[in-house]
Structure formats: C-alpha cells, structure tokens
Amino acid sequence: MRYYKPELLAKLQSDDAGIANQADDELEALSEQYVQYFEEIKCRLPEQFLKCMTKHYFHDARILNPFWLWELAPPFENELPKEFQEFPVLVIAVELDTPPNDVLHLDYRSVRVTKVKGWETLRVLKGPCLEWLHDEIEAFADGRFVHSILLSEEVEIQLEFSDFAFSRVKPLKKTSALVKK
Amino acid sequence: MSQPPTEPETRPTIHEAEPVSGGGVAYGAEIDEAKAVARRKNGEDIVIRGKNRDANHALAETIEKQVGPSKRHRPHKETAGRAALPHLQQKSPPPYGHTFFEAPNHLARRKK
Secondary structure (H helix, E strand, O other), X not given: OOOOOHHHHHHOOXXXXXXXXXXXXXXXXHHHHHHHHHHHHHHHOOHXXXXXXXXXXXXXXXXXXXXXXXXXXXXXXXXXXXXXXEEEEEEEEEEXXXXXXXXXXXXXXXXXXXXXXXXXXXXXXXXXXXXXXEEEEEEOOOOOEEEEXXXXXXXXXXXEEOEEEEEEEOOXXXXXXXXXX | OOOOOOOOOOOOEEEEEEEOOOOXXXXXXXXXXXXXXXXXXXXXXXXXXXXXXXXXXXXXXXXXXOOOOEEEEOOOOOOHHHHOOOEEEEOOOOOOOXXXXXXXXXXXXXXX
8 A cells, every 4th residue: 555554544543642643644645645646547447447436435345255365364374376366357345334335346357466465364354344444546557457455454455457347236234234243 | 913813712513423425424413422422332423523623533532432442544535535534433343333523624514
C-alpha cells in the first residue's frame, strides 16, 4: 500500500492524541495524493472497474469469499505455490456495509496473485470475518492493473489483472447476522 | 492592536445517524450521551458534530469505549467515499455500527 500505509493506520489507534492526529493528517494528505493519481489513471481503467469503485463504498465491507484463502492457508508459509498464483478468473464476494448492504461479486480476469500478507491470521480464522479497509489501484503501460486491498487483521492481498467485471446481488438477510466469529 | 474577535468554541453535539449509500452519513435528532451509548450497544449509528475535530474525536471515544474496546477508522475518499466520515467502531463486533465524528472536509448532512 503506497498511500494508505498500514503503519500510519496503526498509529491512528495510539492512545496519544497527538500521535493519532498526526497520523490522521498524514493519511489525509496521502489520500489527496491518491485522489489525484486516481483521476490521472481512471480513463485507462477497465470501464466496469471504474463504475464499480466509483458507485460503491467498500470501507468496512465484509469479505464473504474467496474461501480458498482459508483452505490454502495451512500448508504454506509466505508464498503461494505457482499453481495458485495465476487464474483465468478470480471472484471476490463482498457484502457492503452501507445500505442496502448489497453483495457484490468482483470478477477479476487473467489474474496473478502477487501478494498475500497475513497467512498467520488466515490460518486461525474460521469464517468470513475479514473487513475491507482500504484499496489502491495502479495502472501500467502494458495494460495490466494492480489492485492492492488492505483488510482487517493486517491481511493484505494484491491482484494483478487485465480486465474486470462485477455483478450485484441483493441479500435476503444481512450476512453479519448469520455469521459468527 | 486589538485581537480580532474569535468565534466561540462550540461544544460537540451527539446525533442519531444513518449511513447512506456511497459512504456519507445523515444526521438526525440530537441525543444525550446515555442515549448515544444505548444506541451504540444496540448496533445503531451515531455521529458527533462540531467544528473541533479533536473534541469530536474525544467525545466519540468516550462513548464508544463504554460499549467495548474500539478502533479508529478514517474514510476512504478516492471516489465514492468523498462524503464519508472518520469513525470509531468495536474491535470485535457485535455490536456492529459506528460512532462517526466530523472533521474538516468531512461533514454529516441533515437527514431528509
């Protein structure tokens, strides 16, 4: 994460108001820089990605899937085996925290998982209790994109992809009421 | 030379709140601290309004800590989140919900 730096987000939790507020001010400045970068690259982003990210607010969204993260976590230390790094399609399902708590399926195409940080946490989690905190998108000259997603419990995933689609599913009942930690 | 008159510091106020689609927050009736804590324990949202971010945060923290151990989040504002507010929430929900607080350039809007 180049803008929403985990170390600054950690300082937000300081009991020292001076430290917390300084971190808040730094994050405010960095988020303005990210806004500027986003504005510069948004014309190059996949149309569906831009629509999805500008129309929906992901902060505090609950990660419902992919469960393969949990299933794969136990045998591996830091790096995914190569056969689990590349996928023609990778779908992440999230339940938005803002009303009406839509469930979105984020459909990344031609994906390479370039980073998963927080295996230790994933090993002990028994359900979809991670939340989406911040994300950053980068666009490269070769037409590839990198989406870095910072989740709760200091878990971070980074996906390199070439195209994107999404769909919206209306939940019957708020998933948080169905899932216990 | 005399100092120009300064605007009197206003005390933060507590309000019922509802998050709205797109990340913004709508504020409703003003409530007292006891009602705010009860509302948060019930998983509902509140917002602290006022001109002083530090005072707003301090009051938000006082309330949220009466519910349980809390953590501070700041808004993600690249696009849809431009209207979002910083907030406190439980480290280990339930209860879910948020204690939002106003900060410069991050203001709640009146509930329609």
